[in-house]
Amino acid sequence: MEDRPSYAKASSAVPGTTISTNDLDLIESVTHVASSLDDLDYERIREDVRRTSLARVRGLLDRQAIRECLARVQEGFDRSKDRKHDPRDTEAVRTNFQKLQIGAKSGADTRRTLGRFLRILYNPIFADDIYGLREAFAITARFRNRLYGLPEDFAVEGTDNGFFTCARIHQYPQGGGFMVPHRDIFSRLVTEKSELGYFQIFFLLTEKGSDYTEGGGYVEIDERRVLFEDYTLTGDIVIYDGRTMHGVADVDPLLPLDLDHFSGRSAGFVSLFRHLAADGNSYAKLSREAVERLLPAEGH
Numbered sequence: 307m308e309d310r311p312s313y314a315k316a317s318s319a320v321p322g323t324t325i326s327t328n329d330l331d332l333i334e335s336v337t338h339v340a341s342s343l344d345d346l347d348y349e350r351i352r353e354d355v356r357r358t359s360l361a362r363v364r365g366l367l368d369r370q371a372i373r374e375c376l377a378r379v380q381e382g383f384d385r386s387k388d389r390k391h392d393p394r395d396t397e398a399v400r401t402n403f404q405k406l407q408i409g410a411k412s413g414a415d416t417r418r419t420l421g422r423f424l425r426i427l428y429n430p431i432f433a434d435d436i437y438g439l440r441e442a443f444a445i446t447a448r449f450r451n452r453l454y455g456l457p458e459d460f461a462v463e464g465t466d467n468g469f470f471t472c473a474r475i476h477q478y479p480q481g482g483g484f485m486v487p488h489r490d491i492f493s494r495l496v497t498e499k500s501e502l503g504y505f506q507i508f509f510l511l512t513e514k515g516s517d518y519t520e521g522g523g524y525v526e527i528d529e530r531r532v533l534f535e536d537y538t539l540t541g542d543i544v545i546y547d548g549r550t551m552h553g554v555a556d557v558d559p560l561l562p563l564d565l566d567h568f569s570g571r572s573a574g575f576v577s578l579f580r581h582l583a584a585d586g587n588s589y590a591k592l593s594r595e596a597v598e599r600l601l602p603a604e605g606h
């Protein structure tokens with residue numbers, strides 16, 4: 307989708323001023339353009355996310371290079387690799403692993419729900435680089451570290467202090483891919499416990515307007531749903547406040563459901579995950595801990 311012309315100067319250019327009610331102005335006011343990690347003002351990015359719950363970084367990842375990776379993912383896509391995944395199997399996400407996920411249950415031994423329909427292609431940095439996304443994941447993970455104030459190479463290549471980068475692609479298929487509005491708990495638990503803040507980060511593989519036309523990622527600001535992907539391009543990095551209500555609006559819900567191709571809307575994630583013991587109990591413990599700590603009213 308083409309950016310609409312901006313009619314008003316962004317009102318939130320000065321920290322502390324009112325957040326613009328025009329979505330394009332809002333996005334532009336929290337956009338940082340840079341071609342290297344050294345060119346970014348991380349404190350301003352943190353401040354933008356604190357103030358508006360959103361920031362965009364353009365130029366760190368090359369749009370054309372990521373488009374080529376997307377084409378490679380699409381060409382090599384094989385639906386027969388879709389698996390079901392018991393989340394207690396914590397080793398699966400440390401390998402190249404493709405799962406198709408539909409359902410409401412979230413975590414183990416809790417009543418928390420998180421209705422969603424998406425495919426996840428786990429592609430950790432220490433597994434084979436089957437999509438050509440290794441560099442993009444590594445740059446985004448280093449950006450994440452800078453934003454969190456961690457050493458630049460922390461958990462980028464392997465496991466550090468029990469953490470690893472769970473590099474993966476989330477694909478919301480044409481014909482109804484979605485995630486209901488929610489606030490993050492699991493990834494926040496990991497980062498907040500480590501006093502890393504509540505910033506969540508991803509980069510876009512697709513563009514609304516060419517890869518899909520309706521739906522996509524949003525955050526809710528002042529009870530207004532901001533579909534920020536109306537204004538993002540492939541390769542843009544989006545940072546949001548995991549405490550803010552956010553989700554993925556139904557992707558092209560009136561088109562036929564297409565699970566045979568890598569269709570719809572997709573994005574790359576580099577969340578820090580704890581490397582849990584493989585016995586399944588660690589995952590259940592983390593689930594309970596997350597709910598007790600962050601959603602006490604929704605305990606099990």
Ligand SMILES: [Fe+2]
Nearest residue numbers: 488489490552
């Ligand atoms: Fe989330």
